[in-house]
Amino acid sequence: MNFLLLLLAAYALGSTPxxxxxxxxFGLADPRRYGSGNPGATNVLRSGNKAAALLTLVGDCAKGWLAVWGAAKLGFSPVEAALAGLAAFLGHVFSVFLRFRGGKGVATALGVLAGINAWVALSALFVWLAVAVLTRYSSAAALAAAVITPISGAVLLGATPTVAVLALIAGILVWRHAPNIRKLMNGSESKIGASKS
Known part of the structure; x- marks a missing residue:
């Protein structure tokens, strides 16, 4: 398969909302119309339907992982597979099916990390869980996980181009959370499990 076609396929996969x-x-309202307005697992959880939130989480993670895994299975190099993961991540953030206004990309990024290196993914997941438990803020947990990702990537993978891809994903995650950072600073950020009102 041509590398450009791979990237387009990964982007289309990532765009699946x-x-x-x-x-x-599950017969729920469009998550873009309540809570944070973000089409992601945390906001779906605000509907009160944990099964729908779990399905969203698994689906968003899976598409990131599948993009990397599929690229590797097709014989592409590790950095090319990582770039396929980046394409899937960008598809989620700028979904062609949602007029290029997608989610924050946290779950999809985790799936990409899992496809690249399980230990990098586990380190990010551990940080996310620790911060989420301590603060009850999904956004704070995501920001902490984003910061640790290129660091753990550099430690575990060395100075490789793949780490640059991880750093780019982390940077986009932080940028996508800019409104959340402002809310965290002024105390108006919603906590995990808060109602959708």
């Missing part, structure tokens, strides 16, 4: 799909399957 599992938050919208799962919400429709």
């Amino acid at each position: 599992f938050a919208i799909v799962s919400s429709r399957l």
